[in-house]
Amino acid sequence: MIKAIFIDIDGTLLDFEACVEESMRVGLTEKGIEYKPEMLVTFHRINDGLWRDLEKGKLTFEELLKIRWATIFEALEIDLDGPEFEKYFRARLHESAIPMEGSFEMLEYLFGKYRLFAASNGPHEQQVQRLERAGMLRFFGEVFTSGKIGAEKPAKEFFEYCFDKIPDIKPEESLMLGDSLTSDMKGGNAFGMKTVWLNLNGKEKPEWVDYEIKSLLEIKTII
Numbered sequence: 001m002i003k004a005i006f007i008d009i010d011g012t013l014l015d016f017e018a019c020v021e022e023s024m025r026v027g028l029t030e031k032g033i034e035y036k037p038e039m040l041v042t043f044h045r046i047n048d049g050l051w052r053d054l055e056k057g058k059l060t061f062e063e064l065l066k067i068r069w070a071t072i073f074e075a076l077e078i079d080l081d082g083p084e085f086e087k088y089f090r091a092r093l094h095e096s097a098i099p100m101e102g103s104f105e106m107l108e109y110l111f112g113k114y115r116l117f118a119a120s121n122g123p124h125e126q127q128v129q130r131l132e133r134a135g136m137l138r139f140f141g142e143v144f145t146s147g148k149i150g151a152e153k154p155a156k157e158f159f160e161y162c163f164d165k166i167p168d169i170k171p172e173e174s175l176m177l178g179d180s181l182t183s184d185m186k187g188g189n190a191f192g193m194k195t196v197w198l199n200l201n202g203k204e205k206p207e208w209v210d211y212e213i214k215s216l217l218e219i220k221t222i223i
């Protein structure tokens with residue numbers, strides 16, 4: 001019997017993409033630059049390239065932060081200080097909490113029937129603050145973050161920490177709900193939890209994932 005549900009935050013409860021767009025739009029507007037949607041395309045092209053370089057070890061995170069906006073502004077022919085805007089953008093992003101469609105209704109449906117825990121790879125204070133801003137914090141017994149735990153999903157250390165805190169619940173009595181196959185689904189599955197994948201892009205479900213849903217409210221068909 002399922003007693004508890006662990007829920008990822010970004011891309012599952014909160015729309016991280018919309019938060020990026022908002023932070024960029026509001027930030028640029030405040031600096032006197034007219035925001036155009038195609039600027040977001042440039043942001044993603046450059047940002048994704050830099051993250052790939054980072055994953056390959058060609059770049060450190062500090063270097064990425066130093067050059068990201070300078071590179072974007074150069075491509076967009078905008079005359080602003082890149083590193084300064086980086087700080088401004090990140091501060092905005094840390095406060096941005098735009099809910100994913102159906103997330104609030106889903107939490108209301110699950111609340112009281114199951115014990116709910118947030119499980120996120122992210123800085124602790126920031127994630128707690130964003131849930132609070134979205135009016136979602138009250139649904140959760142605990143907010144588990146990699147920032148606090150010192151290990152990221154899918155590492156077993158992340159899940160060991162969570163289940164040590166809730167000794168009355170076993171992994172097999174829990175669901176892991178999230179949008180990421182590599183962190184949420186892999187981690188939950190390896191730890192013996194049931195897994196529910198929020199598959200918004202119509203990709204093929206790997207057979208080791210227990211359930212897939214195409215929208216959050218579809219969870220009602222599972223539990």
Ligand SMILES: [Mg+2]
Binds near residue numbers: 010012178180
């Ligand atoms: Mg996610």
